[in-house]
Amino acid sequence: xxxxxxxxxxxxxxxxxxxxxxxxxxxxxxxxxxxxxxxxxxxxxxxxxxxxxxxxxxxxxxxxxxxxxxxxxxxxxxxxxxxxxxxxxxxxxxxxxxxxxxxxxxxxxxxxxxxxxxxxxxxxxxxxxxxxxxxxxxxxxxxxxxxxxxxxxxxxxxxxxxxxxxxxxxxxxxxxxxxxxxxxxxxxxxxxxxxxxxxxxxxxxxxxxxxxxxxxxxxxxxxxxxxxxxxxxxxxxxxxxxxxxxxxxxxxxxxxxxxxxxxxxxxxxxxxxxxxxxxxxxxxxxxxxxxxxxxxxxxxxxxxxxxxxxxxxxxxxxxxxxxxxxxxxxxxxxxxxxxxxxxxxxxxxxxxxxxxxxxxxxxxxxxxxxxxxxxxxxxxxxxxxxxxxxxxxxxxxxxxx
Amino acid sequence: xxxxxxxxxxxxxxxxxxxxxxxxxxxxxxxxxxxxxxxxxxxxxxxxxxxxxxxxxxxxxxxxxxxxxxxxxxxxxxxxxxxxxxxxxxxxxxxxxxxxxxxxxxxxxxxxxxxxxxxxxxxxxxxxxxxxxxxxxxxxxxxxxxxxxxxxxxxxxxxxxxxxxxxxxxxxxxxxxxxxxxxxxxxxxxxxxxxxxxxxxxxxxxxxxxxxxxxxxxxxxxxxxxxxxxxxxxxxxxxxxxxxxxxxxxxxxxxxxxxxxxxxxxxxxxxxxxxxxxxxxxxxxxxxxxxxxxxxxxxxxx
Numbered sequence: 001x002x003x004x005x006x007x008x009x010x011x012x013x014x015x016x017x018x019x020x021x022x023x024x025x026x027x028x029x030x031x032x033x034x035x036x037x038x039x040x041x042x043x044x045x046x047x048x049x050x051x052x053x054x055x056x057x058x059x060x061x062x063x064x065x066x067x068x069x070x071x072x073x074x075x076x077x078x079x080x081x082x083x084x085x086x087x088x089x090x091x092x093x094x095x096x097x098x099x100x101x102x103x104x105x106x107x108x109x110x111x112x113x114x115x116x117x118x119x120x121x122x123x124x125x126x127x128x129x130x131x132x133x134x135x136x137x138x139x140x141x142x143x144x145x146x147x148x149x150x151x152x153x154x155x156x157x158x159x160x161x162x163x164x165x166x167x168x169x170x171x172x173x174x175x176x177x178x179x180x181x182x183x184x185x186x187x188x189x190x191x192x193x194x195x196x197x198x199x200x201x202x203x204x205x206x207x208x209x210x211x212x213x214x215x216x217x218x219x220x221x222x223x224x225x226x227x228x229x230x231x232x233x234x235x236x237x238x239x240x241x242x243x244x245x246x247x248x249x250x251x252x253x254x255x256x257x258x259x260x261x262x263x264x265x266x267x268x269x270x271x272x273x274x275x276x277x278x279x280x281x282x283x284x285x286x287x288x289x290x291x292x293x294x295x296x297x298x299x300x301x302x303x304x305x306x307x308x309x310x311x312x313x314x315x316x317x318x319x320x321x322x323x324x325x326x327x328x329x330x331x332x333x334x335x336x337x338x339x340x341x342x343x344x345x346x347x348x349x350x351x352x353x354x355x356x357x358x359x360x361x362x363x364x365x366x367x368x369x370x371x372x373x374x375x376x377x378x379x380x381x382x383x384x385x386x387x388x389x390x391x392x393x394x395x396x397x398x399x400x401x
Numbered sequence: 402x403x404x405x406x407x408x409x410x411x412x413x414x415x416x417x418x419x420x421x422x423x424x425x426x427x428x429x430x431x432x433x434x435x436x437x438x439x440x441x442x443x444x445x446x447x448x449x450x451x452x453x454x455x456x457x458x459x460x461x462x463x464x465x466x467x468x469x470x471x472x473x474x475x476x477x478x479x480x481x482x483x484x485x486x487x488x489x490x491x492x493x494x495x496x497x498x499x500x501x502x503x504x505x506x507x508x509x510x511x512x513x514x515x516x517x518x519x520x521x522x523x524x525x526x527x528x529x530x531x532x533x534x535x536x537x538x539x540x541x542x543x544x545x546x547x548x549x550x551x552x553x554x555x556x557x558x559x560x561x562x563x564x565x566x567x568x569x570x571x572x573x574x575x576x577x578x579x580x581x582x583x584x585x586x587x588x589x590x591x592x593x594x595x596x597x598x599x600x601x602x603x604x605x606x607x608x609x610x611x612x613x614x615x616x617x618x619x620x621x622x623x624x625x626x627x628x629x630x631x632x633x634x635x636x637x638x639x640x641x642x643x644x645x646x647x648x649x650x651x652x653x654x655x656x657x658x659x660x661x662x663x664x665x666x667x668x669x670x671x672x673x674x675x676x677x678x679x680x681x682x683x684x685x686x687x688x689x690x691x692x693x694x695x696x697x698x699x700x701x702x703x
Contacts, residue, residue: 079468082597085669086605104469106516106536132467133551163467196467246468283471286602287669342460356479360458363431 059094065242071097077281087116114152127158192216203232207239237276266305273301330382370396435500436482445564448486477504494552509540511598542575624688
């Protein structure tokens with residue numbers, strides 16, 4: 001255990017709510033785990049020490065920035081949920097914030113959300129988004145009016161400008177003016193933005209906005225995020241912006257042979273351990289995912305979680321390429337390494353789709369395929385992530401040719 | 402020096418120019434690539450292509466449609482081609498054409514059904530089409546096509562959408578037929594246009610995968626029906642038992658004809674009736690009365 005991990009363990013276990021028995025169990029298990037060299041065994045001990053959590057634990061709420069809304073730390077990203085009944089179970093168990101969009105399924109996702117909040121509208125906060133391309137007054141008003149109709153409500157709690165990548169006040173002038181009008185009319189209560197790209201710039205814009213116009217930011221944030229995103233989140237939160245995290249579980253990179261690793265919960269906990277994040281909105285398709293995710297509320301991020309995420313990262317590292325292309329500059333034969341690695345990921349990563357892998361690979365010009373790689377080792381020295389490029393090209397020749 | 406090294410040193414310098422000339426003129430896109438089906442110059446008269454067509458893979462789809470991309474993955478999405486066509490009269494108004502290559506014809510139908518609007522119009526493009534205020538969707542073979550009017554309404558926009566859709570449909574290969582798997586719900590009781598295919602988590606349960614759900618009616622009773630596809634006798638039994646374990650007040654009724662009914666109260670949907678016969682697993686829910694539902698299920702699993 002290095003110093004950071006030890007500090008994290010101390011921080012995460014030093015939380016209120018741990019009773020004497022739990023303290024002793026964790027203490028004994030933690031000590032034993034620390035004494036045992038095998039990480040897997042140590043983790044098993046930690047797992048054994050955990051008591052069985054209730055199926056639906058008591059919800060935990062945080063304040064969404066200057067909106068003052070108290071929302072559940074695990075809230076609902078409704079995009080993937082086909083049936084309103086699944087949403088309803090979440091609402092019945094204290095989840096009180098749901099995120100949808102005018103765009104999802106051509107507006108049909110809003111219909112699903114509308115059906116789920118019928119009769120309990122005052123207990124659930126609804127966040128939706130205008131269409132990405134809507135920036136004019138007419139477009140925004142049309143989107144909001146349509147959302148109100150499809151959601152079956154007369155107000156939207158948080159209306160979000162979708163997918164900001166770079167912002168200037170001039171660009172947003174008409175948008176702000178229109179949203180202010182809608183607020184005045186009582187059709188929307190608060191305004192926010194969403195950002196998937198260039199998050200730091202967007203968060204900093206919100207923090208520095210002298211008008212303090214936007215109240216929330218829905219931002220891509222997970223354990224792989226650049227530290228600068230965390231810093232920008234902190235800055236925006238201190239300026240009163242309510243931070244909601246999305247893409248918290250990184251994606252469904254399913255690693256065969258990893259055993260019982262629930263990296264989803266660990267990843268969610270990692271995000272929520274940041275006090276500047278009000279909530280996460282994982283997408284939940286079914287009851288199993290719902291139970292797994294909302295069980296996280298009130299849990300601490302532990303050393304076992306850190307190990308889990310470490311193992312997850314380790315597991316994907318041998319074949320996980322960021323496709324940055326930096327190594328290609330150094331390849332004397334012009335091999336398209338990142339595309340070949342992507343093809344290999346299709347074949348051997350979570351996708352396990354050999355057809356897709358070969359299709360992608362075969363789209364490459366022949367003079368850039370793995371067969372051209374002579375194993376001269378130059379690329380290995382230039383991979384910023386330390387991947388053994390030559391070995392991967394050799395593997396690609398065998399798997400994809 | 403090894404043969405490999407010799408090859409590297411002497412053969413590739415000779416072979417590379419040959420390979421380059423063969424591949425450089427072989428055309429930019431594979432024959433089944435969605436980009437190849439985008440109209441190259443204009444989509445409907447007066448709507449010219451703006452810039453170059455774009456393509457997206459699983460890794461990059463979210464760059465275009467953000468989190469919505471996750472909706473496409475369970476349906477076997479592997480590639481999308483997109484282009485924007487702008488009006489001659491007003492360049493701020495555009496038609497965005499997106500052609501998604503899905504895993505199969507059934508997957509393409511599944512995506513189509515996710516987007517299909519209740520009050521949309523059929524315009525005779527692809528296997529099935531749906532035109533709403535500013536959007537046209539259809540599917541053909543394993544391709545799901547989404548065409549969106551952006552930048553505001555304009556006179557003749559609907560006509561342009563229809564023409565553009567038909568232009569695209571004419572370029573997409575494959576038969577204009579529905580997935581054969583849907584024949585099981587091609588029945589008078591099933592309300593047309595309500596069928597949906599879900600590859601995962603049917604009804605919000607992770608153990609119900611690859612199934613069709615639809616609204617249905619028999620005299621005096623409206624209900625929702627579902628049926629799993631591609632089940633074996635063994636998997637149907639497993640699913641039946643799993644379903645049985647979650648309902649309350651469950652009553653199992655085994656008939657001599659090899660058919661087993663389960664009636665009970667589902668935690669999400671209230672009263673349900675499910676049936677297992679051989680490799681068939683189906684059910685009904687959200688019904689006001691149960692009269693006639695058992696014969697319906699029995700005929701579904703015939």
